[in-house]
Amino acid sequence: MSKQVTITINGTQVTVPDGTLVVDAAKMAGIDIPVFCHHPKLEPVGMCRMCLVEIGRPMLDRNTGQVVMENGQPKIQFMPKLETACTNRVSEGMVVMTTSDKAMDGQKGTVEFLLTSHPLDCPVCDKGGECPLQNLTMQFGPGRSRFIYDEKLRLEKQVPLGELIWLDRERCIQCARCIRFQDEIAGEAVLGFDERGRNTQIVSLSDPGFDSVFSGNTTDICPVGALTTADFRFGARPWELKAQASICTQCPVGCNTTLNTRREAKAGGDIVVKRVMPRQNEEVNEIWLCDKGRFAHHYLESKKRLTRPMIRKDGKPTRASWDAATKLAADNFAKAKKDFVLLASGRLSNEDLFNLKSLADTAGGKAILYSDMGGGELTQLVGVGAGTNIGAMGKGDAILVIASDLYEEAPIWWLRVKQAADRGATLIVANPRETKLDRFARYTIRYAYGDEVKTVSSFGKKSKISDEFAKAKNAIVFFGSEGLGVNGVSALASSCASLLKESDHVGRPNNGLIGVWQRANDQGAFEIGFRPEANLAKALKGRAVYIVGADPAGDSPALAKALDGAKFVAVQDILETATTEIADVVFPAQAFTEREGTYVSGERRVQRFYAAVPVKGSSKPDFAITSMIAKQMGIILEGTSPSVVFDILANSIDAFNELNYERLAEVRGQWPIVGRGDLYYGGTTYENTQGLGVQLVPMAQVMGTVRIPKVRKEAALRPKEKELLAVPVNKLYDLGATVRSAELLGGRIGEATIFLHSSTAKKLGVEEGKPAKISFGGVSVEAVVKFDDTISTGVALAPRSMGIPIREPVVSKVK
Amino acid sequence: MSLEKKYPKEIKQILSKYPPEHKRSAVMPLLYLAQREEGYITKEAMKDIAHLLDITETDVASIVGFYTLYHDKREGKYRMQVCTDLPCALRGADEFLENLCENLGIKVGETTEDGLVTLESVMCLAACDRAPMFQTQGPDGIKYHEYMTVDRTMELIEALKKAESEVEK
Amino acid sequence: MTHVLLRHRDIPDINTLNVYKKNGGFDAFKRAVTKMKPTEVTDVVKNSGLRGRGGAGFPTGMKWAFIDNRNWPHYVVANADESEPGTFKDREIMEGNPFQFLEGVAIASYAIGANVAYVYLRGEFWQVAAFLDEKIAEMEEAGYLGNKLFGTDYSLKIYTHLGAGAYICGEETALLESLEGKRGQPRVRPPFPPSYGLYGKPTVINNVETLANVPMILANGADWYKSMGTADSAGVKIFSLSGRVRKPGNYELPFGATFRELIYEHGMGIQEGRSVKAIMPAGASSSLIVVDDKVLDTPMDYATVRTLGADLGSASVIVLDDTVDIDWVVNKTIHFFKHESCGKCTPCREGNYWMRHLTERIHSGGGSSGDVDLLLNVAKQMQGKCLCALGEFSTMAVVTGIERFPQDFKKA
Numbered sequence A: 001m002s003k004q005v006t007i008t009i010n011g012t013q014v015t016v017p018d019g020t021l022v023v024d025a026a027k028m029a030g031i032d033i034p035v036f037c038h039h040p041k042l043e044p045v046g047m048c049r050m051c052l053v054e055i056g057r058p059m060l061d062r063n064t065g066q067v068v069m070e071n072g073q074p075k076i077q078f079m080p081k082l083e084t085a086c087t088n089r090v091s092e093g094m095v096v097m098t099t100s101d102k103a104m105d106g107q108k109g110t111v112e113f114l115l116t117s118h119p120l121d122c123p124v125c126d127k128g129g130e131c132p133l134q135n136l137t138m139q140f141g142p143g144r145s146r147f148i149y150d151e152k153l154r155l156e157k158q159v160p161l162g163e164l165i166w167l168d169r170e171r172c173i174q175c176a177r178c179i180r181f182q183d184e185i186a187g188e189a190v191l192g193f194d195e196r197g198r199n200t201q202i203v204s205l206s207d208p209g210f211d212s213v214f215s216g217n218t219t220d221i222c223p224v225g226a227l228t229t230a231d232f233r234f235g236a237r238p239w240e241l242k243a244q245a246s247i248c249t250q251c252p253v254g255c256n257t258t259l260n261t262r263r264e265a266k267a268g269g270d271i272v273v274k275r276v277m278p279r280q281n282e283e284v285n286e287i288w289l290c291d292k293g294r295f296a297h298h299y300l301e302s303k304k305r306l307t308r309p310m311i312r313k314d315g316k317p318t319r320a321s322w323d324a325a326t327k328l329a330a331d332n333f334a335k336a337k338k339d340f341v342l343l344a345s346g347r348l349s350n351e352d353l354f355n356l357k358s359l360a361d362t363a364g365g366k367a368i369l370y371s372d373m374g375g376g377e378l379t380q381l382v383g384v385g386a387g388t389n390i391g392a393m394g395k396g397d398a399i400l401v402i403a404s405d406l407y408e409e410a411p412i413w414w415l416r417v418k419q420a421a422d423r424g425a426t427l428i429v430a431n432p433r434e435t436k437l438d439r440f441a442r443y444t445i446r447y448a449y450g451d452e453v454k455t456v457s458s459f460g461k462k463s464k465i466s467d468e469f470a471k472a473k474n475a476i477v478f479f480g481s482e483g484l485g486v487n488g489v490s491a492l493a494s495s496c497a498s499l500l501k502e503s504d505h506v507g508r509p510n511n512g513l514i515g516v517w518q519r520a521n522d523q524g525a526f527e528i529g530f531r532p533e534a535n536l537a538k539a540l541k542g543r544a545v546y547i548v549g550a551d552p553a554g555d556s557p558a559l560a561k562a563l564d565g566a567k568f569v570a571v572q573d574i575l576e577t578a579t580t581e582i583a584d585v586v587f588p589a590q591a592f593t594e595r596e597g598t599y600v601s602g603e604r605r606v607q608r609f610y611a612a613v614p615v616k617g618s619s620k621p622d623f624a625i626t627s628m629i630a631k632q633m634g635i636i637l638e639g640t641s642p643s644v645v646f647d648i649l650a651n652s653i654d655a656f657n658e659l660n661y662e663r664l665a666e667v668r669g670q671w672p673i674v675g676r677g678d679l680y681y682g683g684t685t686y687e688n689t690q691g692l693g694v695q696l697v698p699m700a701q702v703m704g705t706v707r708i709p710k711v712r713k714e715a716a717l718r719p720k721e722k723e724l725l726a727v728p729v730n731k732l733y734d735l736g737a738t739v740r741s742a743e744l745l746g747g748r749i750g751e752a753t754i755f756l757h758s759s760t761a762k763k764l765g766v767e768e769g770k771p772a773k774i775s776f777g778g779v780s781v782e783a784v785v786k787f788d789d790t791i792s793t794g795v796a797l798a799p800r801s802m803g804i805p806i807r808e809p810v811v812s813k814v815k
Numbered sequence B: 001m002s003l004e005k006k007y008p009k010e011i012k013q014i015l016s017k018y019p020p021e022h023k024r025s026a027v028m029p030l031l032y033l034a035q036r037e038e039g040y041i042t043k044e045a046m047k048d049i050a051h052l053l054d055i056t057e058t059d060v061a062s063i064v065g066f067y068t069l070y071h072d073k074r075e076g077k078y079r080m081q082v083c084t085d086l087p088c089a090l091r092g093a094d095e096f097l098e099n100l101c102e103n104l105g106i107k108v109g110e111t112t113e114d115g116l117v118t119l120e121s122v123m124c125l126a127a128c129d130r131a132p133m134f135q136t137q138g139p140d141g142i143k144y145h146e147y148m149t150v151d152r153t154m155e156l157i158e159a160l161k162k163a164e165s166e167v168e169k
Numbered sequence C: 001m002t003h004v005l006l007r008h009r010d011i012p013d014i015n016t017l018n019v020y021k022k023n024g025g026f027d028a029f030k031r032a033v034t035k036m037k038p039t040e041v042t043d044v045v046k047n048s049g050l051r052g053r054g055g056a057g058f059p060t061g062m063k064w065a066f067i068d069n070r071n072w073p074h075y076v077v078a079n080a081d082e083s084e085p086g087t088f089k090d091r092e093i094m095e096g097n098p099f100q101f102l103e104g105v106a107i108a109s110y111a112i113g114a115n116v117a118y119v120y121l122r123g124e125f126w127q128v129a130a131f132l133d134e135k136i137a138e139m140e141e142a143g144y145l146g147n148k149l150f151g152t153d154y155s156l157k158i159y160t161h162l163g164a165g166a167y168i169c170g171e172e173t174a175l176l177e178s179l180e181g182k183r184g185q186p187r188v189r190p191p192f193p194p195s196y197g198l199y200g201k202p203t204v205i206n207n208v209e210t211l212a213n214v215p216m217i218l219a220n221g222a223d224w225y226k227s228m229g230t231a232d233s234a235g236v237k238i239f240s241l242s243g244r245v246r247k248p249g250n251y252e253l254p255f256g257a258t259f260r261e262l263i264y265e266h267g268m269g270i271q272e273g274r275s276v277k278a279i280m281p282a283g284a285s286s287s288l289i290v291v292d293d294k295v296l297d298t299p300m301d302y303a304t305v306r307t308l309g310a311d312l313g314s315a316s317v318i319v320l321d322d323t324v325d326i327d328w329v330v331n332k333t334i335h336f337f338k339h340e341s342c343g344k345c346t347p348c349r350e351g352n353y354w355m356r357h358l359t360e361r362i363h364s365g366g367g368s369s370g371d372v373d374l375l376l377n378v379a380k381q382m383q384g385k386c387l388c389a390l391g392e393f394s395t396m397a398v399v400t401g402i403e404r405f406p407q408d409f410k411k412a
Ligand SMILES: Cc1cc2nc3c(=O)[nH]c(=O)nc-3n(C[C@H](O)[C@H](O)[C@H](O)COP(=O)(O)O)c2cc1C
Pocket: C051, C052, C053, C054, C055, C056, C057, C058, C060, C079, C080, C081, C082, C083, C084, C167, C168, C169, C170, C171, C172, C173, C205, C206, C207, C208, C210, C211, C388, C389, C390, C393
């Protein structure tokens, strides 16, 4: 532990780690020093001059270097000038006065200076009610302005920095928090100051505007109403909003969120989610959120929401009672016996998945995870140890990211891995093409698609990279699904697991394997016993299928065809999809915002979410629907209380032993302290009062050692002479059902695209920017061609969920 | 044409001054290079520089905006920048500028009709003992003109005009 | 008198390598590199009593000794930003006696173990930079710069770097930011450049004039240097004299020369029938000194000028005669500082904007009686609260103008 020092702030003694900034030390002692430019997550700059305080230090004798004593006490020497609490670090015996006349005078002066240029439009400002400047003005500001109103600076008030974030130039107080966030934390310096002096203004020259998936965070830390989201601006006043804890469902990171809700005339008087805010969890998302998580929530209010059960009668979907609908499904499932197949996705909660798995097991059916990725059984064995916090990794540690574009697939992991690298961790990025993480990597490894396992195995041989990895104090491996299908990912995961085990990087915190899954609760599905299927079409054909939270027919013509040939199709979802259209029976499920439940993140943290808005129509939680169907089949499953379902789950799955809803809701003090009354310190991020979750203990940590099961080696597809291999890659803003309803993101989603090496394109005779036809497995779709000369020739990259039905590498044709 | 293609030698020479891991330091000399021909820095040039130095265009623009000798808009081919700061003003710089304006028929900040000269009033140029004085910023860099009178200034402008028409021929 | 710094006034063509060499040029550098330990060089400079000529007057040898030897590489940066209104001495040194300055850079580099030095010139010194580049090339050619100098292991490169129009880049940390390719905005200090400077590495930053002294000190010894000037301020200083004097220009005098000597002997006095009303001894950032005979006879060194309620700073003496209105002077200086405020910290950014409105209104006669009080109040509200000294500088003329020349602010 670092050295502790004791200082006195406003007469109170506080002991804090040596080197703590005075402003943070005060915060620890419960004393709020007003700030604007300081943010506990950013490097100190001392530019706004709001935090002026008096600082005294023990006087040292010039000759002896000893502390001068006076009446038995060290003599304190105060600086003649006020000092900034945000740039001075504590030292033993320091005395700080934050509310002396002199200090208050300095603080008042700064507020007055800021107000000389700041408009007084609080009544129409989005930040009104949660604005640090407004609050500090109330506290310190002069009653009347001494500045002549007509001479106030007039600037543009509605400037889009991109389509997501708007800037009001008059309100900006030049604290540079937004710029520094983008530069220091996000590593994307797309905001900057133009001009200088009083003309200093925020600009962005990126194309598209404000090009960063972290842009929304700047609106949380902007201490005034200068930056607002296009999504929420003029949407509501902060004091009209209710807050409920939730978990983001857009990716496996599991960011903690707070849903702000309000009754809305536009929504027919319904209570709706007005905005998604980050909720602090220092081990998961700290106080950040990516833009997808923040802005993609609109599908919850989509017109396509299912609200009542439907049964197909004479080829037409017809309203039905819950009883009739569940009976129909139950009869068909029972009849199908071994041909009963259950296909569910990681969009569902643990409770839902547990009931589904229990149903499949008891009824003798098969439970399949709707995913292109395997390897979840390995993360159960050698997943990261309980107590893992990427935020604590740095010098001496190593992180390997392979076959994944973290920026696109799990933005907050990207951010945290990048910061670990900033702190000195050895970052190794292995991917067939350049990704945004490369810039921060100490080593980048480029391999050809198909050579994933070979690449990991090469760590066994002596090299600078493998040496550094092996010698690292702690090491984490992220594996993804770039260019791979279920079997490919399984093989890759297994080689990664072996690498970790052989280099003794398992069974401890900050060591182990993390899957960059496609959906928020894929890890939970693996824990509960779901497994993906490489040949899904075959598994569905001719069966009685129960599809929950997935749209196979919409995703792939091949799967649609397979379902065509199914005995019976029951679909349970929140939205109408191509699959609900061909279903024999459809069950309307509740969205995660309307009910309670838990998810397991990629780092195997079990986290709770809560009901924030009222239920739509007669929809029910997934686990309850499953229980109703089960009951009709004579199988008893808990169907009312999610916490009871969870208790049963915890009793039957070892890893969850001793967990319950209460434990998941526990909180501890976190640093920095945010979300209290003083929004000027941390921003509008919410404090976590409803649960930090609990990380599951991997087998390697329980047992001390594990055996990594051998994965059948299968010949990976590689580009061959005269053949074009289409490989799937992942994209953040895609056409997935939970993204495309967000109109704001439309521009960033774009269109179906394939990426080719320019020389490959030349050979094929296709041009950049022009549409081409890509065909494989009997389907053929149009996509725009783009060049990427960082990839090898002979491959075509096809983003998943962008209209090209690709699950795994396939030989294809492009014309 | 990109900056890189146009001035490979100059760029290499500029980059050689700074440690490779701090090549961002080259941004200011590169901006001068980019400004050489048009008298201002185009968006494309900013992009080129950003690319060369591995920083963002916003970073580059932010530097252009900070320093007064970089311009992002086309104006006169030569900028005539008269110092009217305190020491020069004590020696008649304000009157000099006023008379010059009258002679040229333009106001401070404006450009002569032929696009040759933009007249500007600037802060101290470290030639306080030789006022009235100004500098010209043009394609060939920055030059000082000291102990000036309006007549001598008009002569200088005539000479610039003449040189210009000769180049055109 | 023969010059120590402005030697080109005594020796024609000293700005050519041959003439400079003939006059003892580079002997000091060679002797330092081949015969002296770096710390010995620093000790000579320390003992000479040389203080920084950039404005703050910080002891130069002490600054060099602060260099952090646990962190490498080290850099030397010469501050040739020279942008304080009324200052024009560094330009004359660089144009007239460039090798002496560059030799100073070289000796400083050797003393702190730097193998690379940068000369940061204000962008307007475009021609000066081109000239220095030629001189540096000549030195390289002649073996005074480059690898393994004088047969030792010591290597040194000097590069010029042009700013682009920003007074603030004269402030040492803003200069470093600018040199790193960023906006020229000052850093929070501490840490100071000798521990955290260019690229985060230990760096010594010195003014051009400061460095130009160094070869002469090394050549003639610390005692020789100390024998000139006063006990407080050793050696010679270039005074940039401007404003309402007959013969403005640079004058190299030992510290301790009086204002009278400077203005009347060297500057040839002021126009017939006028009298000196006020002096700004440190350019636009200076306090205004009310002038009487006693003031004119005050010796100019750092400590004594302070007794007049002003700082000597870079010794840019601006003379104001009795026809000059102080409210006009104040308006001019605020115009300058508002234009040059970098915008990083609130009091300077907003305060100068506010002050400019007030001085403009007062000067044009449209101010109310409360405006002068408010102006004074705003200036005082800025004092002691800004991130760097520019904010402080901008208040000096305002506060001393109003307090010392109240009659000039009565028209409101
Ligand atoms: C606003 C401001 C402007 C300055 N401008 C200059 C300058 O133009 N030239 C200079 O040498 N020092 C200037 N300084 C002083 C430098 O910060 C620094 O103290 C000096 O370069 C140190 O060199 P010295 O010790 O040799 O004087 C300025 C300081 C401030 C606060």
